[in-house]
Amino acid sequence: MNIQTAITMTASETALVDAYTAQLGELPGDGAVLSARDALLNALKTEGLPTRRIESWHYSDLRALLRSVPAFDTAAFAEGVEPLAAGSSVVRVLNGKADVSGAPEGIHIRRYGESLVEGVAAADLVERGTDDAIGRINGTFVRDGFEIEIPAETVLEQPLELQLVQSAGQSHSRFPVTFGAKSKAVVIERHLSVNDAPSLVSVVSDLIIDEGAEITWIILQQQGSADSHFGQVNFDLGADAKLRIFVINAGGKLVRQEVHGVTTGEGADFQMRGINLLGDESHTDVTFTLGHDVPHTTSTEIIRNVVLNRAKGVFQGQIRVAPDAQKTDARMACNTLLLSDDADFSAKPELEIFADDVQCGHGATVIDLNPMHLYYLMARGIPEAKARTMLVNAFVDEIVEELEDEAIIEPLEAIIAAWLEKHA
Amino acid sequence: MLEIKNLHARIAEDGTEIIRGLNLTVKAGEVAAIMGPNGSGKSTLSYILSGREDYEVTEGDILYNGESILELDASERAAKGIFLAFQYPVEIPGVATMQFLKVAMNEQRKYRGEEELTTPEFMRRVKEAAAELKISPEMLKRPLNVGFSGGEKKRAEILQMALLQPQLCVLDETDSGLDIDALKIVADGVNALRSPDRAVIVITHYQRLLEYIVPDSVHVLYKGQVIKSGDKSLALDLEANGYADIIGAAA
Numbered sequence: 001m002n003i004q005t006a007i008t009m010t011a012s013e014t015a016l017v018d019a020y021t022a023q024l025g026e027l028p029g030d031g032a033v034l035s036a037r038d039a040l041l042n043a044l045k046t047e048g049l050p051t052r053r054i055e056s057w058h059y060s061d062l063r064a065l066l067r068s069v070p071a072f073d074t075a076a077f078a079e080g081v082e083p084l085a086a087g088s089s090v091v092r093v094l095n096g097k098a099d100v101s102g103a104p105e106g107i108h109i110r111r112y113g114e115s116l117v118e119g120v121a122a123a124d125l126v127e128r129g130t131d132d133a134i135g136r137i138n139g140t141f142v143r144d145g146f147e148i149e150i151p152a153e154t155v156l157e158q159p160l161e162l163q164l165v166q167s168a169g170q171s172h173s174r175f176p177v178t179f180g181a182k183s184k185a186v187v188i189e190r191h192l193s194v195n196d197a198p199s200l201v202s203v204v205s206d207l208i209i210d211e212g213a214e215i216t217w218i219i220l221q222q223q224g225s226a227d228s229h230f231g232q233v234n235f236d237l238g239a240d241a242k243l244r245i246f247v248i249n250a251g252g253k254l255v256r257q258e259v260h261g262v263t264t265g266e267g268a269d270f271q272m273r274g275i276n277l278l279g280d281e282s283h284t285d286v287t288f289t290l291g292h293d294v295p296h297t298t299s300t301e302i303i304r305n306v307v308l309n310r311a312k313g314v315f316q317g318q319i320r321v322a323p324d325a326q327k328t329d330a331r332m333a334c335n336t337l338l339l340s341d342d343a344d345f346s347a348k349p350e351l352e353i354f355a356d357d358v359q360c361g362h363g364a365t366v367i368d369l370n371p372m373h374l375y376y377l378m379a380r381g382i383p384e385a386k387a388r389t390m391l392v393n394a395f396v397d398e399i400v401e402e403l404e405d406e407a408i409i410e411p412l413e414a415i416i417a418a419w420l421e422k423h424a
Numbered sequence: 425m426l427e428i429k430n431l432h433a434r435i436a437e438d439g440t441e442i443i444r445g446l447n448l449t450v451k452a453g454e455v456a457a458i459m460g461p462n463g464s465g466k467s468t469l470s471y472i473l474s475g476r477e478d479y480e481v482t483e484g485d486i487l488y489n490g491e492s493i494l495e496l497d498a499s500e501r502a503a504k505g506i507f508l509a510f511q512y513p514v515e516i517p518g519v520a521t522m523q524f525l526k527v528a529m530n531e532q533r534k535y536r537g538e539e540e541l542t543t544p545e546f547m548r549r550v551k552e553a554a555a556e557l558k559i560s561p562e563m564l565k566r567p568l569n570v571g572f573s574g575g576e577k578k579r580a581e582i583l584q585m586a587l588l589q590p591q592l593c594v595l596d597e598t599d600s601g602l603d604i605d606a607l608k609i610v611a612d613g614v615n616a617l618r619s620p621d622r623a624v625i626v627i628t629h630y631q632r633l634l635e636y637i638v639p640d641s642v643h644v645l646y647k648g649q650v651i652k653s654g655d656k657s658l659a660l661d662l663e664a665n666g667y668a669d670i671i672g673a674a675a
Contacts (some may be wrong), residue, residue, distance in 0.1 A: 371478075378476050379501075390519055398518045
């Protein structure tokens with residue numbers, strides 16, 4: 001090995017490179033997959049992790065923030081849990097190993113490990129751009145996940161839960177999912193940790209949503225307080241298709257969730273809702289880009305953040321409207337409840353509009369709890385701590401209620417209430 | 425039941441003194457009306473009684489059942505039985521009215537060492553009290569006070585009072601913004617709560633409410649002091665002659 005490194009590597013960068021060497025024999029894939037992995041690792045090696053000088057990482061200097069990388073722990077044991085919503089179908093990835101048992105009838109699903117072994121996955125293992133640190137890390141180390149196809153006109157009556165449980169070490173998974181024309185499904189991508197041991201988890205989901213499909217994709221991240229979590233969803237939204245993405249962050253020490261999409265067919269509608277519950281010394285970044293590439297497409301994003309203690313949060317939202325994408329309607333809002341003097345939140349909206357007949361808007365607010373609301377609740381005998389919790393709950397529950405399915409709303413509200421009980 | 429002694433209080437933020445040596449005693453079973461021109465400190469007094477933090481007491485004391493309440497926060501005062509019906513009830517989006525009622529009732533019970541209400545018992549009480557006040561179930565399904573008309577908000581305040589069964593009720597201009605039918609409903613709600621072990625303080629600009637809630641005593645507040653006290657005839661006198669004579673006599 002005689003590769004010229006352009007930078008002095010940090011401990012984490014060294015750990016990633018060493019982990020690759022150590023894991024080489026374990027990572028599935030044919031020659032094409034191996035060279036794709038090599039190329040991604042090489043990019044990591046020569047450029048290092050992104051710093052604040054890279055614009056898309058300006059508020060989350062990954063090189064400085066990722067202090068350590070846990071070694072792979074093949075002996076670690078993780079067990080599945082009950083699904084979030086009663087009645088869901090569940091397929092699990094336990095410490096990075098996928099198992100398709102539990103998949104519902106009527107869909108095609110196989111382990112992503114098989115796609116790697118066959119080599120068809122090699123085409124997936126490319127970076128989105130030179131700032132795609134998540135794509136690089138994930139592509140270098142990806143071991144498993146699920147390749148899923150929901151056939152056209154298929155309606156999943158119950159949610160499909162992709163349950164990822166991590167107990168220690170690292171896991172890197174990938175979910176290429178194709179939703180056929182006019183299919184309907186609710187997918188819950190759920191990340192759990194069963195202990196406080198540090199782990200590093202990366203997930204990349206590539207969603208293709210065909211004409212007229214109606215899909216809800218919920219990302220519920222509840223990893224441990226020492227964990228790093230890097231998630232990325234890439235989607236391609238066809239004509240008259242509807243995609244709703246809910247991102248709920250209620251855990252992790254260092255979290256970056258990216259959502260990148262394009263509308264490729266007229267009549268497409270994209271909705272994103274985010275709830276970030278940020279406490280302790282965590283750093284959580286939600287970065288979103290959407291290209292309205294064709295005329296007559298719509299999107300709305302609403303992000304609600306509750307920031308406590310010394311937590312830091314970031315929301316970056318970029319909406320691009322292509323030159324011929326007339327009649328685009330795009331709205332973005334980021335509302336933050338900053339509940340501690342040491343808490344910090346950065347919001348960066350970006351609009352790049354190259355068409356003239358469009359409606360685009362964005363807004364960001366940062367507030368404390370309304371003292372009049374607090375006084376009113378207390379004047380009815382509700383103790384201050386409880387009154388605060390009720391008001392914070394109200395701020396985020398409004399978003400959860402939009403899911404309109406009690407089987408999902410109730411457990412989510414319980415998770416939010418429990419988080420607030422613990423942190424507020 | 426309530427004894428306010430030489431109370432001085434100011435706005436915490438800018439130090440403006442609003443209450444300047446106020447004395448007032450209200451006995452159990454009594455309905456006391458507090459009247460006075462705009463800016464005399466009526467609403468401030470109600471906020472101070474209920475424990476709003478924007479005001480500071482600089483001198484004097486408030487005794488409730490013989491004990492000072494100055495060190496208690498708003499929720500503790502409420503749990504001990506002090507209730508303020510707000511002049512402007514606060515709209516709180518995202519907090520369901522029923523959830524709010526249940527939490528308030530049960531938190532007060534917890535504070536007093538009583539068992540929490542079961543859900544059926546809670547529902548029964550709300551249904552009964554709501555029917556008395558002509559509050560529709562649809563209203564109770566909305567977030568707290570959100571989208572309520574002025575009259576609905578005032579009725580919702582009286583509903584809370586009926587459910588929480590306080591010992592000392594302070595009504596801050598509950599008559600403002602009410603038409604005559606709504607006024608009667610609200611007054612009936614208050615009268616239903618009159619009892620020998622409960623006291624009511626009615627803050628109002630007008631004699632009209634006092635035709636429906638007949639007071640035992642009437643006190644005129646001016647520049648943060650009670651400058652005259654009397655029986656219900658004092659309210660009639662004020663209605664007929666205005667405040668000028670009394671203010672002139674006190675000056």
